[in-house]
Amino acid sequence: MTDLLYSEEEEALRAAVRDLLTDHCDAPGVIARTESDTPHDREAWKALADGMGLAGLLVPESLGGQGASHREVAVVLEELGRSVAPVPYLTSAVVATEALLAFPHSRLRSSGGTPIADDLLTELASGRRVGALAVALNVAPGGAHQAVRHEGGALRGELTGIADAAAADVLLVPADDGGLYAVEADAVTVTPQVSLDQTRPLATVTLDGAPGRRLGDAGPAVRRALRAGAGLLASEQLGLADWTLTETVRYLKERKQFNRPVGGFQALKHRLAQLWLEVVNLRAAARNAADALATGEDVEVAVAVAQAYAARVAVHAAEEALQLHGGIGMTWEHPVHLYLKRAKADSIAYGTAGAHRAALAELVDLQAP
Amino acid sequence: MTDASELKRRTAELLAAHPPATTERTDFLRARFDAGLAWVHYPEGLGGLGAPRSLQAVVDAELETAGAPDNDPRRIGIGLGMAAPTILKYGTEEQKQRFLRPLWVGEEVWCQLFSEPGAGSDLAALGTRAVRESGGGWVVNGQKVWTSSAHLARWAILIARTDPDVPKHAGITYFLCDMTDPGVEVRPLRQVTGEAEFNEVFLTDVRIPDSRRLGDVGDGWRVAQTTLMNERVAIGGMRLPREGGMIGPVSKTWRERPELRTHDLHQRLLTLWVDAEVARLTGERLRQQLVAGQPGHEGSGMKLAFARLNQEISGLEVELRGEEGLLYDDWTMRRPELVDFTGRDAGYRYLRSKGNSIEGGTTEVLLNIVAERVLGLPAEPRTDKDVAWKDLAR
Numbered sequence: 081m082t083d084l085l086y087s088e089e090e091e092a093l094r095a096a097v098r099d100l101l102t103d104h105c106d107a108p109g110v111i112a113r114t115e116s117d118t119p120h121d122r123e124a125w126k127a128l129a130d131g132m133g134l135a136g137l138l139v140p141e142s143l144g145g146q147g148a149s150h151r152e153v154a155v156v157l158e159e160l161g162r163s164v165a166p167v168p169y170l171t172s173a174v175v176a177t178e179a180l181l182a183f184p185h186s187r188l189r190s191s192g193g194t195p196i197a198d199d200l201l202t203e204l205a206s207g208r209r210v211g212a213l214a215v216a217l218n219v220a221p222g223g224a225h226q227a228v229r230h231e232g233g234a235l236r237g238e239l240t241g242i243a244d245a246a247a248a249d250v251l252l253v254p255a256d257d258g259g260l261y262a263v264e265a266d267a268v269t270v271t272p273q274v275s276l277d278q279t280r281p282l283a284t285v286t287l288d289g290a291p292g293r294r295l296g297d298a299g300p301a302v303r304r305a306l307r308a309g310a311g312l313l314a315s316e317q318l319g320l321a322d323w324t325l326t327e328t329v330r331y332l333k334e335r336k337q338f339n340r341p342v343g344g345f346q347a348l349k350h351r352l353a354q355l356w357l358e359v360v361n362l363r364a365a366a367r368n369a370a371d372a373l374a375t376g377e378d379v380e381v382a383v384a385v386a387q388a389y390a391a392r393v394a395v396h397a398a399e400e401a402l403q404l405h406g407g408i409g410m411t412w413e414h415p416v417h418l419y420l421k422r423a424k425a426d427s428i429a430y431g432t433a434g435a436h437r438a439a440l441a442e443l444v445d446l447q448a449p
Numbered sequence: 450m451t452d453a454s455e456l457k458r459r460t461a462e463l464l465a466a467h468p469p470a471t472t473e474r475t476d477f478l479r480a481r482f483d484a485g486l487a488w489v490h491y492p493e494g495l496g497g498l499g500a501p502r503s504l505q506a507v508v509d510a511e512l513e514t515a516g517a518p519d520n521d522p523r524r525i526g527i528g529l530g531m532a533a534p535t536i537l538k539y540g541t542e543e544q545k546q547r548f549l550r551p552l553w554v555g556e557e558v559w560c561q562l563f564s565e566p567g568a569g570s571d572l573a574a575l576g577t578r579a580v581r582e583s584g585g586g587w588v589v590n591g592q593k594v595w596t597s598s599a600h601l602a603r604w605a606i607l608i609a610r611t612d613p614d615v616p617k618h619a620g621i622t623y624f625l626c627d628m629t630d631p632g633v634e635v636r637p638l639r640q641v642t643g644e645a646e647f648n649e650v651f652l653t654d655v656r657i658p659d660s661r662r663l664g665d666v667g668d669g670w671r672v673a674q675t676t677l678m679n680e681r682v683a684i685g686g687m688r689l690p691r692e693g694g695m696i697g698p699v700s701k702t703w704r705e706r707p708e709l710r711t712h713d714l715h716q717r718l719l720t721l722w723v724d725a726e727v728a729r730l731t732g733e734r735l736r737q738q739l740v741a742g743q744p745g746h747e748g749s750g751m752k753l754a755f756a757r758l759n760q761e762i763s764g765l766e767v768e769l770r771g772e773e774g775l776l777y778d779d780w781t782m783r784r785p786e787l788v789d790f791t792g793r794d795a796g797y798r799y800l801r802s803k804g805n806s807i808e809g810g811t812t813e814v815l816l817n818i819v820a821e822r823v824l825g826l827p828a829e830p831r832t833d834k835d836v837a838w839k840d841l842a843r
Binding site: 081082083084085329332333340341343344346349350352353354356357360361362363364365367368385388389434437440441444445446447448449 | 700703704707710711712716718719720722723724726727728730731733734737738741743746747750753754813817819820821823824826827828829830
């Protein structure tokens, strides 16, 4: 049976990550960074990846990783969500890493392996290099995506909506010959797009005859990467929702109007209680998806259920947080907008709830008319 | 210490001395009670052996394999789930000896006389009066409502007002009421489904000896908390497989009846399917927390979640059925012994589930409880705490 709880080790990991993020990612700093030339927080990334080794959780120890599972990654993502940290963790340590893990492990097999993928995994695991899958952030697992042209050994074309491309050292690029290619970031042009969520900015990637190293077939690797991204995104959404609920409850106990704490009005108490129920449900769904990814059992249904549910809760929690904070919630200074923008962008990332419902319709045999 | 092997040995002894094939059902159940294998976590002499509650499953499995009769727990749910734990905790030795055995065996059915027409969510405001006679006994007058099994019951757990001059929580006393007393009148209470699952109970000069008082005079509210806590555990504690519960029948209809499908219904069905699956996972997570000895607050939410889901899913199912949704299986006034949500059609489920957000604590009261006890938000203003019951607004 699925283990839906957190182990003691997982709770210890959570505490360590939360401590680190308290030091590195305070809200005023995150807000200031969104309009700077460096939207990604390199120092926080270095501390998470280099200091704690968290970029390599999914990578086997033989390749320099931690050989941990999606359950631990999910705990890290909950905490990153709680602080809307502008680090390329989901995109590099989960999605790009999962894409690379799809290729055979060359050092264990004498033939058929892909040394390029193994080398890249070792680099990404160390956190000294950042990877990004060059598939638009809105694409669902199994969904159609763009590909560049492969002409005479070089890659040409333009890809839009690539999350964290600006932070990436290496891009994993699908091409029209069905292959997935590793392309160095300095061989392409990365143009930032003005993004709804400035803490996970998108960029256009233009390839004008860039050289690429072929990793293997793009299809299964991209599908695997997006499935893991979608399933673990639910934990980030849980973190967002948990923070917005906790912070709103705290504020409403303190904020006084009409000579009493605003949180004592029943209309608001009921809304917050309702929200708490949703967050409790999301925790079960997110843990179920993480555990399924870790064990490989019932993965497709678990991921689709989590993503069909999570966006509604994260967006609802952030919207309620803004409304219940009143005027202060509408200001640039208060961090609630970071959570709203991330939650709304997450509701599209790796497929909308509707896309995941459509997947479920097939998976559990509730066919469309 | 009584462990699993010891329980298996005792169960084998019971089966050898009273072979189920040749023993009358009631005799077997009495023997099982006397062997301490009825509820193993109860004390010795009261149907148990003081063993861990989790070991009951060992006994049940052995007896089921041997084809032994059970005590039909659904028929006597109020006795087992609510009256028994309260009698065990607050009863005198004489009361425990007198009541627990026939309760468990099922020879005496119990019902609960708590809710009143004027005391629903505000149960502590109840107005049924118990007045002490010169001989020490009590005379009870009042009206109770939403009483399941009252027409079958031999006994009732009853709370009544014994002191109207103190604040409402302080003036209540808990009694064990004889349902065969000539002053007890049970009338079926017909509900929106057409049937009468519940009753109204009118109490007119009902005489209760002081030996049937449970707990101290004026302490009834505290005693009743034991009963009510056990009620919420019973409502929230079920374990479901995927598509268990109300989502099962509507999913089946969807698969079997393609001609009924529309795009609008498809989206709503999938959304509810996801909600039902997530609620199921939340229940499973709660169960895992309890097993791991880390009880969470999630239990407070389960009843809220299932009330809403049952209502929305059954509502969708009526709509899905189209022309058939305009019909109803049977409006005949009946008094069912057991409530079966899946045994009847979608219209019945739709109407019956309306009660899910009222019975056992309304959704509105439970949301207050979550907001105050879980989130720590300020309590509702209380204007009734320091007012004598007789001076409350009504």
